[in-house]
Amino acid sequence: xxxxxxxxxxxxxxxxxxxxxxxxxxxxxxPMERVMGLVQKVFYFHVATAWIGMLSFFxxxxxxxxxxxxxxxxxxxxxxxxxxxxxxxxGLVFTLICIVTGSIWARPIWNSWWTWDPRLTTVTIMELAxxxxxxxxxGIEEPERxxxxxxxxxxIAFISVPLTFFSIRIWRTIHPVVIGGSDPSASGAFDMTPxxxxxxxxxxxxxxxxxxxxxxxxxxMGQLAAKVEQLKLRLSE
Amino acid sequence: MDAPADTLNYFIGGYGFIFGVMAIYLVSLVVRFxxxxxxxxxxxxxxxx
Numbered sequence: 001x002x003x004x005x006x007x008x009x010x011x012x013x014x015x016x017x018x019x020x021x022x023x024x025x026x027x028x029x030x031p032m033e034r035v036m037g038l039v040q041k042v043f044y045f046h047v048a049t050a051w052i053g054m055l056s057f058f059x060x061x062x063x064x065x066x067x068x069x070x071x072x073x074x075x076x077x078x079x080x081x082x083x084x085x086x087x088x089x090x091g092l093v094f095t096l097i098c099i100v101t102g103s104i105w106a107r108p109i110w111n112s113w114w115t116w117d118p119r120l121t122t123v124t125i126m127e128l129a130x131x132x133x134x135x136x137x138x139g140i141e142e143p144e145r146x147x148x149x150x151x152x153x154x155x156i157a158f159i160s161v162p163l164t165f166f167s168i169r170i171w172r173t174i175h176p177v178v179i180g181g182s183d184p185s186a187s188g189a190f191d192m193t194p195x196x197x198x199x200x201x202x203x204x205x206x207x208x209x210x211x212x213x214x215x216x217x218x219x220x221m222g223q224l225a226a227k228v229e230q231l232k233l234r235l236s237e
Numbered sequence: 238m239d240a241p242a243d244t245l246n247y248f249i250g251g252y253g254f255i256f257g258v259m260a261i262y263l264v265s266l267v268v269r270f271x272x273x274x275x276x277x278x279x280x281x282x283x284x285x286x
Contacts, residue, residue: 026252032241033241034241035241035242036241036242036244037241037242037243037244037245037248038241038244038245038247038248039242039244039247039248039251040244041248041252042247042248042251042252045251045252045255046251049255093258093259093262096258097254097255097258097259100254100258101251101254101255104247104250104251104254105247105251107247108242108244108247214262214266217266217270218266220270221266221269221270221273224270224273224274224277225273227277228273228276228277228280231277231280231281231284232280234284235280235283235284
């Protein structure tokens with residue numbers, strides 16, 4: 001197991017500083033929206049977690065493609081399986097935060113915790129598809145078979161990501177669109193002031209650094225888990 | 238002009254959930270990493286014997 005890189009320590013510090021800065025801007029700098037009140041501020045981290053969830057599933061898909069392309073020729077191809085698992089796990093955590101914070105925002109704005117709107121439906125399908133990835137993987141003992149299955153699954157499951165992203169642009173929906181303007185039937189849309197925009201983009205950047213840091217740590221953990229699995233196999237022979 | 242809606246409770250609930258889940262995930266990473274380190278150490282000792 002490699003020692004912790006000094007670059008990872010630097011990334012950790014930048015991530016924590018960015019996260020504290022973004023949270024401070026949300027609480028103390030961004031103005032209160034004049035109709036929705038304070039709950040509108042959930043929007044900043046709601047969108048940032050949605051971004052990280054989708055980015056993470058994209059990373060898992062790319063890792064799956066690279067694994068399938070290299071597993072016959074390169075003995076170190078298993079590292080891409082470790083990246084894919086890390087991507088899916090982190091994506092699931094952030095997408096869960098996105099779904100629940102969206103529901104909390106919806107209660108006072110839509111007068112309902114949940115509605116089977118196209119965006120809410122597709123994001124739920126996406127979350128469940130990736131939760132199934134982890135559950136199904138856990139049932140396969142042989143590492144190479146598990147990695148092959150995971151790679152194919154992460155590529156197919158990625159269909160749910162653009163479907164979720166474009167759902168509010170394709171179908172009639174009450175979910176507001178942040179970039180590109182909302183459907184006239186959307187409820188809870190608002191125009192962002194310069195301070196709101198600054199807070200929004202700071203949150204996106206802060207969460208991107210945080211994601212880099214978490215992914216790196218999760219990959220290191222995956223490498224250690226692979227080493228432990230190899231040791232167990234050697235001892236059982 | 239109407240005052241903004243009083244949605245403080247939902248704001249607290251939203252950020253409470255965000256910070257709570259992130260804290261749980263960070264703790265789970267630390268605990269799993271420590272457990273794996275311990276497993277690695279134990280297995281290496283068993284292999285040496």
